Structures are given as structure tokens and as C-alpha cells.
Amino acid sequence: MDVSLTERAYIKMKAASINNLKYLEDKPVIRVGTGTCGKAAGALRIREAFKDELTRKGIDAGVVEVGCMGHCYAEPLIIISKPGFPSLCYGKVDEVLVKRLVEDFLINNDPCYEFAMAALEPNDIFPTFRDFPRGVYEEKMILENCGFIDPEEIDFYIARDGYSALADVLNMEPGEVLGEVKASNLRGRGGAGFPAGIKWEVVRKAGNGMKYVICNGDEGDPGAFMDRNILESNPHQVIEGMIICAYAVGASLGYLYIRSEYSQAIRRVNNALRQAREKNLLGASILGSAFCFDLEVFSGAGAFVCGEGTALINSMEGGMGIPQHRPPELAVSGYLGEPTVLNNVKTFCYVPLIMRKGADWFKKTGTPGSPGTAVFTLAGKIAGPGLVEVPMGTTLRQLIFDVGEGIPRNKKFKAVQIGGPSGGCLPEQALDIPLDFDSLEEAGAMMGSGGLVVLDEDDCMVGMARFFLNFTQQESCGKCTFCRLGTKHMLEILKAITRGEGDMASLETLRELAEDVKTGSLCNLGKTAPNPVLTTLKYFRDEYEAHIKGKCCPSLKCPDLIAYFIEPDKCSKLCNICVGSCPVEAIYTRDNGLKAINRDKCVKCDNCLKACPPEYSAVIKVSPPGLVEEREREMK
Amino acid sequence: MEGKKETISNYVCEILKNYSVERRNLLPVLREVQEKLGYLPVRAMEKVAEALGIPTVDVYGAATFFNLFRLSPPGKHQIKVCMGTACFMAGGQIALDSFERRLDVRTGETTPDGEFSLEEVACVGCCSLAPVVVVDDFVEGNVTPTRVDGILLSWDIGKKKQREQD
Amino acid sequence: MNRKVVIIIDGQKITAREGEKLLWVALENKVYIPHLCAVKEQERPTAGCRLCFVEIEGTCNPVTACTQPVKAGMTVKTRTPAVDRLVRTAFELLLSEHRLNCGECPKNGSCELQKIARERGLKLNLHRLKPLSKKVIIDDSPRSFAFDAGRCVLCGRCVWADHRIAGVGAIGFSRRGIHRRITTFADRELAQSPCTECGLCVEACPVGALYFKKN
Incomplete structure (x- = not known):
């Protein structure tokens, strides 16, 4: 019978995987996080340092490359598991620490607790991540294995029950699988939050012809990288989710659409697909069942608009990434005109978990309308940037001040930009809204990509709106009038305002255009592009007015509206640091020995301000720039 | 100059051998050509269009649409x-x-x-x-x-x- | 054939085949709806010019008539404040990158932009927006016609004619966003392209971007 067949196949496979990993038992194992971020911080150097040191000292220990745990602020990051000790995580590792850890911990049993960040398992000696402020709120579902398993070795995933959901699913009726996903009320994590089960049902009911399953990994938000991180750290979870989906809807071919910039993710996914094929988890008669399905990587060519489903499909078919009118939805007419399921990387990740633990388990986390967890990248003015996973319904305040540990350097919180270029800027008073699809949309923002950027008092809201609009304007495909021309005119108005050349009438035009682009655009890129402008206009109108009426940037950020000034009563005549720091020789010494800035030469690079020793802090920024002349006059 | 054109054609032909004659292979082919040559020369785009049986202007459209592609040689x-x-x-x-x-x-x-x-x-x-x-x-x-x-x-x-x- | 249904456009009862796109039904029944990019034969409408907005009873925002299939009992209004606002903005946006020199334009009098302005009481100048400077590039290399990119509204009807009716493939869209334009392969002159001078693209152009030379 089929039932025993796939299960038997799986049990055998899992036993083999566990056996393959036996070599790591009973000896210390060092896990080095080599995601793109870890590598950028020097993880490969650390890995080599460990290998060298272990060889030099003749120690038998495993060095395993793992993905990313999400603690970006502490890269490069390693975990040491030594029998008899809890697994310990160390951050900001350098070569010196490597030597010490090998000498003191691996040889002499002193784990150097003073350098450890946290333990992974609860123990009597050292706190775990759970005891961190962020640990209280974090609940890892889809990121659970990220940073612990070797993404290049399928055995690690299988040994942790990976692909067991698939083995079970193959014994179920496709309709039952679909029923479970529908019952879980899993909503698409790509941004809009459309229920995955309903999408799948349309495709399943679309007859017996060719169908496709596509994973959207074209993450283009300039400040979000969770999809990349998952693909790099645990590719098999996405692949398993896609195979289950294909089984439920009756598809035989699928693609992972990954943006070309993510070269490491593409490489690791291709490697994972090869290993899955070798184990008969992909290809003909999967795990001995009658089900056949295969997957390929399609690497995008760099266009934010391809995150939009119809544009993504057009580019896969060999055209420009140009969106089309919907309906028909992709579930009816997608890739090559056939019914297609298109879901985000994260959406597919939840599927194996839901099948393994049940829809009810999934719904226990999060809110009734948006069950499960949400993954965010925390960036900007935040003490603990990184990747976090929290239950839906967590408030922004908890996320920023507890999980992200607040604003660094005692600065004041100003706003949080959520959802990237499609999202909005929310002020202090919105911090208590719960993070779920519906609440955010009500507030004028959206879950979007899950990028979350914190802004403090030094950030200019007009400048932020201009930044995001510049991005969407550059990424607009140009097909429809509102997006092509509307965003261009909006950007021109914003540019004028940040240069101090705006007027109140153009502010009104900006608002009107923003509203019309939102209603009139063809696709969601255009429909959401005005969100950063609309929300900043709503919550921070005073800043716009300051730029227009006072020609002043209150946050001292817009280059055309600020000037640098050296305060004579603070400047030390004996110090020359600022002069040397200036890349354009704009700083000169007055007759009386005090320093001054030639405003015509100054390129406003901030160098002198950073270089001036803190005991003087003589360099300041002023806005409007005319204030400098006033100060100069006072001096005389 | 003529020799260079020949080399470009040869490279492109070599790459095209691994693909079926279908329009949907356009982006993967262009990507591979650029990986090999560093950019997309006019001659290469013409060759790709010919091989996939699509108008040259459509290849040009895709090549100018996406950030990844460049039409001139990059710096070292x-x-x-x-x-x-x-x-x-x-x-x-x-x-x-x-x-x-x-x-x-x-x-x-x-x-x-x-x-x-x-x-x-x-x-x-x-x-x-x-x-x-x-x-x-x-x-x-x-x-x-x-x-x-x-x-x-x-x-x-x-x-x-x-x-x-x- | 699809069954016939009755719909109401601006209070007028109209019989149409179910599923047919609203824009064509309206135009055939002498109800004008502004449009530039629509091509009747296109199975998936471009829906790029964003001018053919109408309001349908029961839906909250205006929809594009070129994409809207006719359904039995549908009640349509072609003029409402919401529709007029979107059309006015879209029209002004298009004008902002259209070189306005109607006096010298060969299409003066038969231009679709002028028609829209006349039908909807819109002015052929900019109120709120500044013109986007566009370099004057005129390709008059073909014997019989010329292409003035400064007047192009990017509707894509010429590309449809070139690709799908003539089957030539001389012109197409290139680049993206604000840089999107109609070009030949590698931005060559039309005379250097596969163009056969069949003239179908010129006939398709709703404005004075593609025009026949006088002699």
C-alpha cells in the first residue's frame, strides 16, 4: 500500500540523515553564521581562523556553516556546542576571541562567559535568548531552524523532522491538504495578506491541465532581507512547502523566482534542489508515491515591479516586467496562461509546519484575523537591528522598544516607516496599534515586505518621503500614466520643497496627485507608491510647512537647507582636526586662529562635525543657512 | 573588429545550445551572455533574437528594462x-x-x-x-x-x- | 455567441453581448469615453492610459471601461465627480510630457488629445503641473513618414500595429518608468530598422507623434 510506502521511505531517509550527522556527536561543534550579512562582517575569516586554530592545537571539532539567526547587530556570530555545556552563542567575534575560545573553552573547559551573548538551551548557568527583552516577545515559527542548521546539507533539515510533513501529506487526499491550509487561515506574507487557501482552491478546481507553483522571492524593498535570509539559511523549508502546495493543487512544475542580486541564495537553493532530487523528494514518484513534481530557480533581472505577480509572470515569459490588468487572476491565467499559485517565500515556509502540527496549533498564535507570526527586519535608528519573528498582533511599541531595544544614543523617537516604499510613516501616537494586516492598512500603512525602519529626531520626514518616492519613481515600469508621470511630478514637487523652493499651492497639488495616483494606477506598485507621502502629510505636515514657509529643515538633514558653522566660543585655536578632515579643503583658519568654513566650497559631508573632538563640539549645523550670516554679524 | 564580432557570435551560439527555442528563455539567456561578456553587445542581442525567433527590438526592450543588464562594458x-x-x-x-x-x-x-x-x-x-x-x-x-x-x-x-x- | 444583455449607460438602455468590454459597447452606441491605448482586438487590454474611467453602481472606485466586461443589469455612469477628477489628472499628466505646439502639428484638428479636451471641457494647457522637459528628437529617416518622440503619449498602438497587424517588429517599447519610450532596436533610425514603411503604425497613432510627410 501507498501509505506505508512513503512513510517507510521517510523513516529510512531520516535514519540515514541522522547517521550521516553522527560524526558531530560527542565532540565540540562550532557553528559559524555565514549569511550575506555575516559574510560582510567577516564570517569567512572567522571560520578559517577556527579551522587553523583547531588544526594547530590538534583538536577534533566540527566547524559547520549555518545561516543567520537574525542578530545582525552582533555579526559575525558563532555558536559553540560542547558536550557537558549548554550551546553558547558569541557575537562580534574576532581572531583574538577565536584563539581564546579554542584555548580556554575547547581545551580548558572555561566557556569565557564574559564574551558569551546567550545560551541556546535553558540551563542553570547562563541566560538564554528567551531571557533577553526580545526573547519574551519573539516566537520563532519559520525562523526556528535558521542559524542552526547547515543549509548546504539536507541531512540537517531531515534530522530535524524536515520533509516529514510531505511524507504524511502524500498519504492524504489533496482536498484534505487544501482543507487544512484553508482552516489555518494562512494569509499570504507577500504584503497584501490574501488567504493562501482560497488562492490554492481556485487553482485546484481549474481542471486537470498544466498548473504551476511559483515562489516569489523577488524581494525588492530597499531595507528588507528576510526572504533572502530564509532562502540562504533554510531553503528546504520553502521547497517542502512548495511541494505540498503542488500536491494540493495538482501542479507538476514550479519555479523559485529569486532576484539576481541574491547570488548566495540562488546558489544555496540550487544546491538544495539537487540534494532533494537525489533523495527523491523531487522529480518522478516522490518518496515512492504516484506524485511527480519538480522545481527550478528563475533568477530575476532586477526590477522591483516584478514583485507584482503579473509583472513577474511577464518577465518569466521573456518580456519586460510590465504588470497587467487583473482579473484574470494568476490562479486562473498565470504562467504561460495556465493556472498558477504564486506565494511569497515566507508563506510557503508555514505550510510544512501547519501540516505537521495542525491548523489549530497555527491559529493559537497571532490574532483571529491574522493568525501566525510576522517576520520583520528592524533597521534604522534602533539599538538592536536584525531579523525578528513575533506573533501577529504585537504592537509597534513592543517591537521597537522591547524587541529592538529602543532608540540608540538617547535620541527621541519620531516615526516608524513600515512596509518599505509601499508602506507609510507612522508617528508616536500610532505605536499602540497591533501589527496585523488589517490594522496596519487602516492606519494608512501596510505590512508589505515587513521592512521596519525607525526614524529619530534627526530624520527629516520630507526627506524620507522623497527617498521612497525616488525609489518607486525609478522602479515604475512606465506603462500607466499615473505611475509613470504622477510619481515623477510628485518627486519634482518634493525635491523643490527639500530645496526650499516649494510653495503652499504645490503642497496641495502633491496631495491631490498622491490621492489620484493611489486610485488611478494600474497595479499595486502605483497604488501604494503615494503611501509614504500621504502618511507624512497626514502626521508631519508641520515639517512640510517649515520647509516651505521657513525654508528650514527642522531635523537639519536636507543639504540645501542647512549650513555648517564652527562656533567661535567653543573652537580651540590649537586643534586642527577639522581642517584635516575636510575632503574639499573648505575649512580655513581665521587670523585669530579660530577655524571657519567656506560655504561655497563645503559639500556638507558631515566629516568635520564627526571629527571635532567631543570636548569642543564646536561644529554645528544650522537651518536655514542664512543663520550663519547672522552669527557672523554677531561676531563682528 | 570583425574578429571581435565573430567571437561574440560564437560565445552566444555556445550559450544558446543549452536552451530550447522559446521566448521564455530570453532572460536566462541574456543573463548568461552578460556573465560571459560583461555586458550585452548589440551583436549578441541580435544573435539571441534570431535564435529565439523574436524581433530584435523586443530583446532590446528587455535588456533596457532590467537593472541587471548593461549595454556597455563595465569598469575593471x-x-x-x-x-x-x-x-x-x-x-x-x-x-x-x-x-x-x-x-x-x-x-x-x-x-x-x-x-x-x-x-x-x-x-x-x-x-x-x-x-x-x-x-x-x-x-x-x-x-x-x-x-x-x-x-x-x-x-x-x-x-x-x-x-x-x- | 454570448447572450445578449441589457445595461444602462448614463440612463440610456443599451443591448450588448455579455462579456464584451464596456468601452467598445459605449463607443458603438455613441457614448464617448476618453481613451488612447485601447485596441479592440487585444485579448488582454493594455489599460495603460488610464483615461477611460467610468463608475459602476455598486463598486466604490471608478474602473477602466476597456477592461470591464459587460454584465446583465449593469448601471454605468461616464461622468461623476470621481471619474472627472481622475480623467482631469491623467489628462494633465499626459500633457505635461507632450510637446504642446498644436499650430504646427500635422494632427491639428484630428488629434485624440484635442478630442478629449473638447468632449470633457478640459484645457489644452497645464494648471497645476510644470512641463517635463523633453528633448526634441524627430526621426524623419523614413521616406514617407516621421516620428516625433516629443509628442508621443506611449499608448502603444503603433507597437501593436507593427507587431501584430504588420508582423514586422521594427519598433517597440524600451527602458522603463519615466524613460520608457518607443524605439527601434539599439535606438537606430527607423530607416536602419526592419521597417517596411507599411504605414500601419502611423495610422494607429492617436496624436501627432507618427505622421505622414506632406509630399
């Missing part, structure tokens, strides 16, 4: 300044300005000696190191104008050493 070293949100807030524009000033090129251009090309990229995903610059494949974090000088100086020194060795 590519400097990519991250313009993601976190980098923008931390002074990515200042870093970009500094490169423009130092190299005396605009973003998207290549220095006359063909050494460096300067580009903007949207988020390389190293937000905690902002502002970030990627020189060839090497990620540089916390790039201030002083660091920009340092990066370029290290290349100059490297070049000088190279010359002395030669």
Missing part, C-alpha cells in the same frame, strides 16, 4: 553604493557624492581609464553596517568620505605595486 572594478533605506539614513548619498567627486564620474558611468564604474544599488541587506559600499564582491561597512579616500587609495597602491612587479 565595480563600485556599488547601497541606497537602501538604512544606508540612505546613515549617509549613503554622502558616500556616493564622495565617490563621484573622487572619481570625477557620475553614477552609472565608468572612469575614462576603464578602471572603475560607479553604481547605485538598492539594499544589499547589510543594514547594520550602513552605509555600505560593495567594491567588486567585497562589502565595506560604515563608509564615510574618509573611508572613500581610503578605499580608492588602497586600489591605487595595489596598482602601483602591480606596476612595480611587472
Whole structure:
């Protein structure tokens, strides 16, 4: 019978995987996080340092490359598991620490607790991540294995029950699988939050012809990288989710659409697909069942608009990434005109978990309308940037001040930009809204990509709106009038305002255009592009007015509206640091020995301000720039 | 010149052998051609159009639409300044300005000696190191104008050493 | 054939085949709806010019008539404040990158933009927006016609004619966003392209971007 067949196949496979990993038992194992971020911080150097040191000292220990745990602020990051000790995580590792850890911990049993960040398992000696402020709120579902398993070795995933959901699913009726996903009320994590089960049902009911399953990994938000991180750290979870989906809807071919910039993710996914094929988890008669399905990587060519489903499909078919009118939805007419399921990387990740633990388990986390967890990248003015996973319904305040540990350097919180270029800027008073699809949309923002950027008092809201609009304007495909021309005119108005050349009438035009682009655009890129402008206009109108009426940037950020000034009563005549720091020789010494800035030469690079020793802090920024002349006059 | 054209055609033909004659292979083919040649020469685009049986102008459309493709040869070293949100807030524009000033090129251009090309990229995903610059494949974090000088100086020194060795 | 249904456009009862696109039904029944990019034969409408907005009873925002299939009992209004606002903005946006020199334009009098202005009481100048400077590039290399990119509204009807009716493939869209334009392969002159001078693209152009030379 089929039932025993796939299960038997799986049990055998899992036993083999566990056996393959036996070599790591009973000896210390060092896990080095080599995601793109870890590598950028020097993880490969650390890995080599460990290998060298272990060889030099003749120690038998495993060095395993793992993905990313999400603690970006502490890269490069390693975990040491030594029998008899809890697994310990160390951050900001350098070569010196490597030597010490090998000498003191691996040889002499002193784990150097003073350098450890946290333990992974609860123990009597050292706190775990759970005891961190962020640990209280974090609940890892889809990121659970990220940073612990070797993404290049399928055995690690299988040994942790990976692909067991698939083995079970193959014994179920496709309709039952679909029923479970529908019952879980899993909503698409790509941004809009459309229920995955309903999408799948349309495709399943679309007859017996060719169908496709596509994973959207074209993450283009300039400040979000969770999809990349998952693909790099645990590719098999996405692949398993896609195979289950294909089984439920009756598809035989699928693609992972990954943006070309993510070269490491593409490489690791291709490697994972090869290993899955070798184990008969992909290809003909999967795990001995009658089900056949295969997957390929399609690497995008760099266009934010391809995150939009119809544009993504057009580019896969060999055209420009140009969106089309919907309906028909992709579930009816997608890739090559056939019914297609298109879901985000994260959406597919939840599927194996839901099948393994049940829809009810999934719904226990999060809110009734948006069950499960949400993954965010925390960036900007935040003490603990990184990747976090929290239950839906967590408030922004908890996320920023507890999980992200607040604003660094005692600065004041100003706003949080959520959802990237499609999202909005929310002020202090919105911090208590719960993070779920519906609440955010009500507030004028959206879950979007899950990028979350914190802004403090030094950030200019007009400048932020201009930044995001510049991005969407550059990424607009140009097909429809509102997006092509509307965003261009909006950007021109914003540019004028940040240069101090705006007027109140153009502010009104900006608002009107923003509203019309939102209603009139063809696709969601255009429909959401005005969100950063609309929300900043709503919550921070005073800043716009300051730029227009006072020609002043209150946050001292817009280059055309600020000037640098050296305060004579603070400047030390004996110090020359600022002069040397200036890349354009704009700083000169007055007759009386005090320093001054030639405003015509100054390129406003901030160098002198950073270089001036803190005991003087003589360099300041002023806005409007005319204030400098006033100060100069006072001096005389 | 004729010889160069021949080489381009040969490379493209070699790549096309691995693909079926279907329009949907356009992007993968163009990508592979660019990996091989560094950019998409006119001759290569013509060859691809011919092989896939689509109008040349459609190939041109796709080649000019996507950020990945370039129609002119890149510099020997590519400097990519991250313009993601976190980098923008931390002074990515200042870093970009500094490169423009130092190299005396605009973003998207290549220095006359063909050494460096300067580009903007949207988020390389190293937000905690902002502002970030990627020189060839090497990620540089916390790039201030002083660091920009340092990066370029290290290349100059490297070049000088190279010359002395030669 | 699809069954016939009755719909109401601006209070007028109209019989149409179910599923047919609303824009064509309206135009055939002498109800004018502004449009530039629509091509009747296209199975998936471009829906790029964003001018053919109408309001349908029961839906909250205006929809594009070129994409809207006719359904039995549908009540349509072609003029409402919401529709007029979107059309006015879209029209002004298009004008902002259209070189306005009607006096010298060969299409003066038969231009679709002028028609829209006349029908909807819109002015052929900019109120709120500044003109986007566009370099004057005129390709008059073909013997019989010329292409003035400064007047192009990017509707894509010429590309449809070139690709799908003539089957030539001389012109197409290139680049993206604000830089999107109609070009030949590698931005060559039309005379250097596969163009056969069949003239179908010129006939398809709703404005004075593609025009026949006088002699």
C-alpha cells in the first residue's frame, strides 16, 4: 500500500540523515553564521581562523556553516556546542576571541562567559535568548531552524523532522491538504495578506491541465532581507512547502523566482534542489508515491515591479516586467496562461509546519484575523537591528522598544516607516496599534515586505518621503500614466520643497496627485507608491510647512537647507582636526586662529562635525543657512 | 573588429545550445551572455533574437528594462553604493557624492581609464553596517568620505605595486 | 455567441453581448469615453492610459471601461465627480510630457488629445503641473513618414500595429518608468530598422507623434 510506502521511505531517509550527522556527536561543534550579512562582517575569516586554530592545537571539532539567526547587530556570530555545556552563542567575534575560545573553552573547559551573548538551551548557568527583552516577545515559527542548521546539507533539515510533513501529506487526499491550509487561515506574507487557501482552491478546481507553483522571492524593498535570509539559511523549508502546495493543487512544475542580486541564495537553493532530487523528494514518484513534481530557480533581472505577480509572470515569459490588468487572476491565467499559485517565500515556509502540527496549533498564535507570526527586519535608528519573528498582533511599541531595544544614543523617537516604499510613516501616537494586516492598512500603512525602519529626531520626514518616492519613481515600469508621470511630478514637487523652493499651492497639488495616483494606477506598485507621502502629510505636515514657509529643515538633514558653522566660543585655536578632515579643503583658519568654513566650497559631508573632538563640539549645523550670516554679524 | 564580432557570435551560439527555442528563455539567456561578456553587445542581442525567433527590438526592450543588464562594458572594478533605506539614513548619498567627486564620474558611468564604474544599488541587506559600499564582491561597512579616500587609495597602491612587479 | 444583455449607460438602455468590454459597447452606441491605448482586438487590454474611467453602481472606485466586461443589469455612469477628477489628472499628466505646439502639428484638428479636451471641457494647457522637459528628437529617416518622440503619449498602438497587424517588429517599447519610450532596436533610425514603411503604425497613432510627410 501507498501509505506505508512513503512513510517507510521517510523513516529510512531520516535514519540515514541522522547517521550521516553522527560524526558531530560527542565532540565540540562550532557553528559559524555565514549569511550575506555575516559574510560582510567577516564570517569567512572567522571560520578559517577556527579551522587553523583547531588544526594547530590538534583538536577534533566540527566547524559547520549555518545561516543567520537574525542578530545582525552582533555579526559575525558563532555558536559553540560542547558536550557537558549548554550551546553558547558569541557575537562580534574576532581572531583574538577565536584563539581564546579554542584555548580556554575547547581545551580548558572555561566557556569565557564574559564574551558569551546567550545560551541556546535553558540551563542553570547562563541566560538564554528567551531571557533577553526580545526573547519574551519573539516566537520563532519559520525562523526556528535558521542559524542552526547547515543549509548546504539536507541531512540537517531531515534530522530535524524536515520533509516529514510531505511524507504524511502524500498519504492524504489533496482536498484534505487544501482543507487544512484553508482552516489555518494562512494569509499570504507577500504584503497584501490574501488567504493562501482560497488562492490554492481556485487553482485546484481549474481542471486537470498544466498548473504551476511559483515562489516569489523577488524581494525588492530597499531595507528588507528576510526572504533572502530564509532562502540562504533554510531553503528546504520553502521547497517542502512548495511541494505540498503542488500536491494540493495538482501542479507538476514550479519555479523559485529569486532576484539576481541574491547570488548566495540562488546558489544555496540550487544546491538544495539537487540534494532533494537525489533523495527523491523531487522529480518522478516522490518518496515512492504516484506524485511527480519538480522545481527550478528563475533568477530575476532586477526590477522591483516584478514583485507584482503579473509583472513577474511577464518577465518569466521573456518580456519586460510590465504588470497587467487583473482579473484574470494568476490562479486562473498565470504562467504561460495556465493556472498558477504564486506565494511569497515566507508563506510557503508555514505550510510544512501547519501540516505537521495542525491548523489549530497555527491559529493559537497571532490574532483571529491574522493568525501566525510576522517576520520583520528592524533597521534604522534602533539599538538592536536584525531579523525578528513575533506573533501577529504585537504592537509597534513592543517591537521597537522591547524587541529592538529602543532608540540608540538617547535620541527621541519620531516615526516608524513600515512596509518599505509601499508602506507609510507612522508617528508616536500610532505605536499602540497591533501589527496585523488589517490594522496596519487602516492606519494608512501596510505590512508589505515587513521592512521596519525607525526614524529619530534627526530624520527629516520630507526627506524620507522623497527617498521612497525616488525609489518607486525609478522602479515604475512606465506603462500607466499615473505611475509613470504622477510619481515623477510628485518627486519634482518634493525635491523643490527639500530645496526650499516649494510653495503652499504645490503642497496641495502633491496631495491631490498622491490621492489620484493611489486610485488611478494600474497595479499595486502605483497604488501604494503615494503611501509614504500621504502618511507624512497626514502626521508631519508641520515639517512640510517649515520647509516651505521657513525654508528650514527642522531635523537639519536636507543639504540645501542647512549650513555648517564652527562656533567661535567653543573652537580651540590649537586643534586642527577639522581642517584635516575636510575632503574639499573648505575649512580655513581665521587670523585669530579660530577655524571657519567656506560655504561655497563645503559639500556638507558631515566629516568635520564627526571629527571635532567631543570636548569642543564646536561644529554645528544650522537651518536655514542664512543663520550663519547672522552669527557672523554677531561676531563682528 | 570583425574578429571581435565573430567571437561574440560564437560565445552566444555556445550559450544558446543549452536552451530550447522559446521566448521564455530570453532572460536566462541574456543573463548568461552578460556573465560571459560583461555586458550585452548589440551583436549578441541580435544573435539571441534570431535564435529565439523574436524581433530584435523586443530583446532590446528587455535588456533596457532590467537593472541587471548593461549595454556597455563595465569598469575593471565595480563600485556599488547601497541606497537602501538604512544606508540612505546613515549617509549613503554622502558616500556616493564622495565617490563621484573622487572619481570625477557620475553614477552609472565608468572612469575614462576603464578602471572603475560607479553604481547605485538598492539594499544589499547589510543594514547594520550602513552605509555600505560593495567594491567588486567585497562589502565595506560604515563608509564615510574618509573611508572613500581610503578605499580608492588602497586600489591605487595595489596598482602601483602591480606596476612595480611587472 | 454570448447572450445578449441589457445595461444602462448614463440612463440610456443599451443591448450588448455579455462579456464584451464596456468601452467598445459605449463607443458603438455613441457614448464617448476618453481613451488612447485601447485596441479592440487585444485579448488582454493594455489599460495603460488610464483615461477611460467610468463608475459602476455598486463598486466604490471608478474602473477602466476597456477592461470591464459587460454584465446583465449593469448601471454605468461616464461622468461623476470621481471619474472627472481622475480623467482631469491623467489628462494633465499626459500633457505635461507632450510637446504642446498644436499650430504646427500635422494632427491639428484630428488629434485624440484635442478630442478629449473638447468632449470633457478640459484645457489644452497645464494648471497645476510644470512641463517635463523633453528633448526634441524627430526621426524623419523614413521616406514617407516621421516620428516625433516629443509628442508621443506611449499608448502603444503603433507597437501593436507593427507587431501584430504588420508582423514586422521594427519598433517597440524600451527602458522603463519615466524613460520608457518607443524605439527601434539599439535606438537606430527607423530607416536602419526592419521597417517596411507599411504605414500601419502611423495610422494607429492617436496624436501627432507618427505622421505622414506632406509630399
